[in-house]
Amino acid sequence: MKSIVDDQCLSHPCYNGGSCHDLIGSHRCNCTPGWDEATDCRTDKNECLATPCQNGGNCNDEWADFSCDCSKRFNGTTCEKDCRPGHADITFIVDTSSSQENDINRTVEFISKFVNKLPMGKNEYQFSVITYGFKAHLLFDFNDFSSKTDIKEALKQIHGNHSPTYTKLALSKAVEIAQSTTSGSRLSKASHHIILLYDGLSSDRYGTEEYVNSLNRLPVYRRTIRSIITVAVGSSIDYSEMINISNKPEYTFGLLHFDDVYNKILRDTSHRDCTDCTLHTDTDIIILQDINTNQNSAGYRSRQEAIRRVIEKVVRYNADAHIGLYSYTNNISQVFSLFWSNNTDKMVAAALQVDRKRNLTSNLSFALNQLRQKGFLSSNGGRGSNRKIIVIVSDGKWLDFANIKREVTLLQQSHVEVVGVVAGQDCSYDNFVRVLFDPSHVYYVAENDFTSLESFAGMTSYYKCDNDIFIKRQ
Template sequence: MLTLILVCAFISLVFGHGDHQHSLYYPEVSEHEAKSFLHKRHAGHTALSSTASPDPAYCTQLLPGYETWCELHIPYCQEQQEYTREQRCATLTTPCAPGQFCMLTTPCPAHFAHACVDINECDSNPCQNGGTCHDGISKYTCTCLPGWTGTNCEIDIDECLSFPCMYGNDCIEDRINSYKCVCSERYEGVHCETDCRPGPVDVMFLVDTSWSQSEAMNRSIAYMTKFIKHVPIGSYDFQVSLVSFASKPELVFNFTAYRSNSSLLDAVSFIRNERGATKTSDALSFISQEILNPANGARLLSNISHYVVLLTDGLSTDRAQAIQRAQILKATYLGFKIFVVGVGEDIGHEELVQLSTDPSYTFAPDNDDLLFAMLKDATDYGCTDCNSSSVTDVVILFDTSKDSSPLVENSLHSLKVVEKLFDSFDTTNTNVSVAMMTYSNDTQIQFDFHQRSIPDTKAKLYTVSIEDKKGNTAFALSRLQDELFNRSSTGSRPNARKICYLFTNGNWAKTDILRIKQQIVNLHNDGISVNIMVPFEITDSGLHRTLENAKEAAFDPYRVYMIEDNGNSISMAVKSAARDTKYVECPPNIFDLKN
């Protein structure tokens, strides 16, 4: 009974596939889905005969059993489908709309159905260069890979059209979706956005030509000459202007007067002294109006730095007014910075550190610290050619002899200065290491460069006392390298800057001064600076002789620090003396590297 029911059901199903039943096989399906339909039904049917070979017409006729046979012989039947599609589609009463075509939507040969379906415009693979095609109604769109554009992604985008290279540098499209900036001269970075070659810079030298500078004028000229030889001069590099002052300031030449190093060197060599007082306040007021004046050739662009280099001895006739004017300029004129170089036969360090934009902008004339500090300041943030450093080995060389020790009448003034100087080094947060050596006719290391607690070090300072022996300063200076600076066991570092602070009252015999001078020159030639520190009380007798002796022995008068026993004098002098421990290092060919 069950078998009879199934057979009847099968006959009913097969013979119920008349044309009026075609709608039961909608919705429309794609060609791929139609073919897969045959595959899916294949496993559920039994072949009539693997050797049977019915007429091809059977694939389109409604005959019992042949539908199953055709589904088991898919390749054979598929050969008949195109003919059947053409026959069926020819019966459409309404042609397919634009963008559509007629196809068989039901693949079983015994009950084909047909309908109008959308054409897949992406079948022709219109998108080029890896673009992705998206089919639409009678259209398609291409999503292009980076670097391509156009309807079919056929156009190579020229990335240089957006002018990505800064400061006028050239752009080349070296590959798809890429470009390369060819940076010229000073510029670096993907877009030539970083200016790591120092400059452009406008430098205005403000030179003290007063009567007190008559013997030091050649040193001012030598300093400017050395500076100019180290920098490129031109409208896209460094421009130099010169202002002299004594009783009043005078513009000697503006920024555009000389466009080459050689012409500038000739120009500065002719500057001469004038009779008159040192009115620094008026000079500062004058340069504040002229350094940023386009009429003088100043370049007022965001990428151009402006500096004043003041060469003076710090002994202004109008000291109070000069310091006040400098403070006003710091607060109100942010467009330029004032660097100060101590040049003269006598140096007032307390004034110099207050005239500069910052105490760290006060410099000795016997090294290139100002030049390197300026080069670093004049490059873009993040450039690493010039780097700040504080890797310094410092020796406090303290005279304890009975004739030239600063410990006069058990005064603690000199030891207070040593303590303040030690504090200014900030050994906790910098790379400054301090050692101390005392001497009379022999030397004794109180402590070397190895790190120790600050309280212990300060306690050690105050154990120093005068010895009842004659001093030998030249001998003590000669022992510095062998006993401290050149001995690794003391903690000395071979690549550290080396500075000696010689504490003395300078009461040397004339026959000793020449030997002391020679030792200081020898140390300077070996890269060791010697600063002569002379703490004094205003009542000290023989102060003038002390100063003269110290200047005669020093490598340069700037290296002599006369420190009065009052808080302000100590503070200002120590700031100036400690500046050498923080410096900038630049490669000697810094300008050549960027060409």
């Protein structure tokens, strides 16, 4: 029988609140958190002995805890998150049909710039390019080139053709090579993305949209393609088809929004918990409504309905966006300011009460000049360095094209983007294209189809990523 004098805990060997457990000829201390059982709870436990820091991170022992100094682009409590974007296969699809013959160089420049900014390799990004018109042609797959110089040289082979625009063939070809190891696809070891550069005017629109819908109906684990990004390029743009192909406003862009497309790819190919890319939503929008009485009554009502839908779609998509409304003829008048309200019904009600004035003409260049000087001031609700957009709603029957174009350019230089909404049968699409910075800034609204405005709403929310996102941390 064990005697009391054999109890190893009688000498109270455990320090700092530790409890003693008597063993045969020895004892064990159960320490309170942070103390080391190996020293009978006399000293701080070294949590780094368990090597908790992953991926080459250095461990710092702290009181009852540890911290990791992570290497390269790893992040997280134990450096478990790989915050360096990559492991993505990107396929660019280039429309070379008749409608794109004058814009091929712009498309090639876009792709070259994109490839040049991303690291390339088997453990980085891989690229392929498909051109299409009547048929889909694989210019090169993921295996063909190992240098950016060779890719940019191959892009010079792209030229326009006199042909229709069969987009479904190109999309199915992109899915095919994403599923083919022969084409260099990394299958499930990389995410797969399509960037479709075209004008939204497919010859096979119904078949294309049905094909994309069939892809979206697949369970997530069976989807080869993670995202289809549509980029508007051309002399005439139909965003309604583009939004149906990309399936989300945040995946539809204009060609001039290169940074938005690039940063979206970086965000989508990074660990979801990493913070190198931040979402910006504080966009200020001023709707500029032409109210001269020379407009067709039916057309004016169509444009008022378009204003209603702009407000509704923007607020629904991005509650942080602020909207102001100004009307103009030969002068400009504020209907409501940027900070007046974020209530959809209240803004719509005020917008629908705006009636035409007796003036037969309108001075758009003057109205734009006034907005450039005062529209986005803090006293009118402007919020500093955020994205700023002016939306022109008019029949487009202007005469002073040179003055309007000059004001649009000055606004662009002041980091204010000017877009137009074309609505009503009396509206001149060509005149909007003539004065705005790019055709991708024109949003065409077909009769009772306001889908294109969802793409505009997508402009109000965008990512910005750190410039050193690919640089190894020291």
